Amino acid sequence: MTALTGLLTGLSLIVAIGAQNAFVLRQGIRREHVLTVVAVCALADALLVGAGVAGLGLLVAENPVLLGVARWGGAAFLLVLSVQAALRARRPERLDPATAAPAGHRGVLLTTLALTFLNPHVYLDTVVLLGSIANQHGPDGRWLFAAGAAGGSVLWFTTLGFGARGLRPLFARPRAWQVLDVLVAVVMVAVAVGLLL
Numbered sequence: 001m002t003a004l005t006g007l008l009t010g011l012s013l014i015v016a017i018g019a020q021n022a023f024v025l026r027q028g029i030r031r032e033h034v035l036t037v038v039a040v041c042a043l044a045d046a047l048l049v050g051a052g053v054a055g056l057g058l059l060v061a062e063n064p065v066l067l068g069v070a071r072w073g074g075a076a077f078l079l080v081l082s083v084q085a086a087l088r089a090r091r092p093e094r095l096d097p098a099t100a101a102p103a104g105h106r107g108v109l110l111t112t113l114a115l116t117f118l119n120p121h122v123y124l125d126t127v128v129l130l131g132s133i134a135n136q137h138g139p140d141g142r143w144l145f146a147a148g149a150a151g152g153s154v155l156w157f158t159t160l161g162f163g164a165r166g167l168r169p170l171f172a173r174p175r176a177w178q179v180l181d182v183l184v185a186v187v188m189v190a191v192a193v194g195l196l197l
Contacts (some may be wrong), residue, residue, distance in 0.1 A: 006148025026089025033108040038161040044116045045153035052131020075192040082188035089181035132182040
């Protein structure tokens with residue numbers, strides 16, 4: 001039951017549209033390095049939840065300098081990604097996956113790592129919030145909760161990354177890519193502004 005609670009709590013936090021989910025969706029639709037993206041996102045979540053359960057969440061929550069650096073750095077990073085998405089949306093003819101050059105594995109890996117570890121929401125959700133909730137389940141139950149939350153991440157990112165292939169016919173049209181990139185840009189700006197406020 002504790003593991004199921006962790007699974008459902010973890011899913012409730014990561015299912016929201018955000019920079020990381022938008023990137024996983026985009027890579028899934030393009031069928032580019034999906035396994036790498038899914039594996040990095042799921043493994044990072046598992047490590048961060050584990051760190052939160054082990055006590056890092058309390059340390060982060062009590063360090064205003066660390067939270068401030070994460071907030072401002074994360075907001076700046078999200079704004080840069082928002083501008084990139086907006087620029088892609090201006091040239092929808094270049095977004096057709098049948099004609100677009102595939103992204104390099106190294107670039108995709110670095111972007112996935114940056115979206116994961118430079119996003120303050122990841123720390124607040126996985127390390128601070130999930131770590132705190134897990135620790136309410138006692139010394140033994142907290143790790144079951146953490147395992148459930150990590151399982152939720154694996155389930156979500158696998159479904160999002162590999163399930164996005166079903167959307168490929170829709171995104172064969174440049175206009176659909178344009179709409180997706182505009183949505184991504186708006187979401188990233190909203191998250192960045194929310195971080196700063």
